[in-house]
């Protein structure tokens with residue numbers, strides 16, 4: 001048995017942030033990242049990254065330009081409500097669109113530079129003991145961080161249930177030329193048909209865009225249905241390399257158990273139920289898990305507390321908003337209000353992409369724009 005202080009399963013945004021944070025918190029800590037893929041590797045995603053994700057990385061000593069280099073900021077967002085109201089505005093802070101093959105290789109590279117060791121290994125078995133965690137019968141860890149994504153083996157080993165179909169989305173994405181007039185604009189189109197469902201086109205800055213479509217698993221989503229949704233919402237767009245993947249939404253997030261095994265990112269279902277955004281939550285939870293790992297047997301409790309303090313209120317608000325958003329008329333009213341007032345637009349974006357709240361301003365604005373009966 002080979003012993004490491006911290007073993008991270010998965011080297012995506014959550015795993016890279018966890019490894020980096022663990023090394024920064026304790027430069028003497030021996031940190032091993034196991035990933036079944038070799039980097040660079042693709043990950044099915046919309047590639048849209050909220051500015052707040054770079055704030056978390058900056059807190060870990062990562063200069064944003066080292067991650068964004070070559071990919072221009074995307075300063076505007078165009079939203080279409082399920083009933084067809086469209087609003088386009090500058091966002092408070094610009095996003096970036098970076099293909100995951102590039103983003104994830106850069107992030108794991110930073111973690112390696114900080115002293116974490118990356119090894120290619122598909123983890124199949126995790127067993128938890130009072131004083132250690134064993135991985136595949138060959139590696140032991142003082143603390144194990146499961147950052148192994150939507151189909152997490154570590155989550156399963158802990159006996160934590162999967163998200164229910166109402167708390168799980170599925171989406172497919174590919175790459176296509178930008179839409180006419182789309183330069184610098186992230187486009188999100190929702191639809192009443194099969195609601196909640198939406199398509200996106202996110203420009204990479206080189207004339208191409210990441211395009212995709214997703215909906216809830218509970219609606220009986222199929223590959224043909226997803227392709228049909230994409231054609232319906234983005235007519236004339238013919239992406240190549242279409243691939244699908246599941247999104248465990250934060251409406252179904254499990255309680256972090258006590259002990260030596262921590263779950264971060266998609267493995268703990270931290271995807272925003274309003275937008276499908278998960279990278280910000282992955283790097284944030286990974287960073288908190290990496291720090292909490294120093295607490296050994298107390299890591300689970302320390303991490304649960306830190307995550308609750310940082311994201312608890314936002315998660316409660318986004319869950320409530322997701323429940324309210326099931327009424328397309330209300331979504332329409334929110335967007336009308338966002339069209340009338342920049343501050344409401346900013347509130348909506350912060351709730352959907354980062355750690356924002358359901359503000360009174362947004363609720364009052366929506367109430368004013370609801371159709372009179």
Ligand SMILES: Cc1cc2nc3c(=O)[nH]c(=O)nc-3n(C[C@H](O)[C@H](O)[C@H](O)COP(=O)(O)OP(=O)(O)OC[C@H]3O[C@@H](n4cnc5c(N)ncnc54)[C@H](O)[C@@H]3O)c2cc1C
Pocket residue numbers: 009010011012013014015034035036037043044045046047048049050121122123124147148149150151152153171172173212214244245246247264265266267271276277278279280282
């Ligand atoms: C179609 C689609 C569009 C999306 N669009 C966006 C978007 O535009 N913006 C956004 O912020 N979020 C988006 N998301 C969500 C985002 O992709 C995830 O939230 C994010 O990737 C989570 O990061 P993670 O590190 O937790 O997991 P992942 O990025 O999935 O990384 C998990 C890592 O674990 C490894 N792994 C898995 N199992 C094992 C194993 N058994 N052993 C070893 N290694 C293993 C994998 O190889 C992978 O490298 C989208 C998701 C989908 C499906």
